[in-house]
Amino acid sequence: MSQIRVLIADDESLVRGGLSLIVAAADDLTVVAEAASGPETLAQTDRTRPDVILLDIQMPGSDGIAVTRQLRDRPYRPRIVIVTTFGLDIYLHQALDAGADGFILKDAPAELIQQAIRSAHRGDAVLSPQMTRALIRRYTSLPTPDPAPPAGYDQLTARERQVLTLLAQAHSNAEIATALHISEATVKTHITRILMKLGLRDRAQAIVLAHRHGLDRPAP
Structure with missing residues (x-):
């Protein structure tokens, strides 16, 4: 079975470790690299060519939105799923405009995170009900x-x-x-x-x- 290659980018080592365990627990998913900053994310993307990146918004060097914009303009462009907290819904429209493929919450159940990776890999948008409601609230206001x-x-x-x-x-x-x-x-x-x-x-x-x-x- 072909595995979906995942890069995990977050400046918190505990978050990276937790997400790595969740990804590794699925037979069809594999972690190819981790990154703790924006520049490292770009470098690891070039080195490992992941299918999907789980990307934090707030990272040193270059935030997740800037990283998304840079990856969007490259010939090799992996799917990008922003891993965020509900309190950061102010960044939703910025990340979508930058080219993100969707959002999941950091405290989402393991099964939902795994499914989000698969959906992004298929080319489907990954937008949880909470994120959708947050997005609609922002635009209706x-x-x-x-x-x-x-x-x-x-x-x-x-x-x-x-x-x-x-x-x-x-x-x-x-x-x-x-x-x-x-x-x-x-x-x-x-x-x-x-x-x-x-x-x-x-x-x-x-x-x-x-x-x-x-x-x-x-x-x-």
């Missing part, structure tokens, strides 16, 4: 959204716009399927097309975009 539709929005079908609205309301694929009386496979197809037409990487970016432009509410 901002001033009036930009009334201009984002680039590519006019290419969306009526059904795709419905799916985007439900995404922005933090519904899962199963909940969207139930609400629209369609299959989960069809929901996934719609989401893939939405991301392609809007030039987005994942559903986390779609949530951000929808709230920035007031698309989290059904059209009249």
Whole structure:
């Protein structure tokens, strides 16, 4: 069985040790390196070519957001999952804009952390319900959204716009399927097309975009 190669980057040795144990406990995951600073994370990425990086935001030398931006612009670009605390939700939109693939909490159960790595490796966004709610709170507390539709929005079908609205309301694929009386496979197809037409990487970016432009509410 092919293993998913994981780099763990955190300035606290106890956190790195705990995450390493969680990753090593799964047969399909393996830790290829650890890093305690931003520069070390970049160096270890170049050296070991991990599939997924579990990345802390607050690190010496260069924080997780700056590291994410630098990795985004490189030819070899691993998936990046920010490992954060709930109190740091102010950084959510910054990390998403930088190119992070999702967020997990440092105190999340081991099974959820392992699943987050697998999801990121598949190319799915990793956004826990707590992080989704925090993201929505942040954008609903901002001033009036930009009334201009984002680039590519006019290419969306009526059904795709419905799916985007439900995404922005933090519904899962199963909940969207139930609400629209369609299959989960069809929901996934719609989401893939939405991301392609809007030039987005994942559903986390779609949530951000929808709230920035007031698309989290059904059209009249």
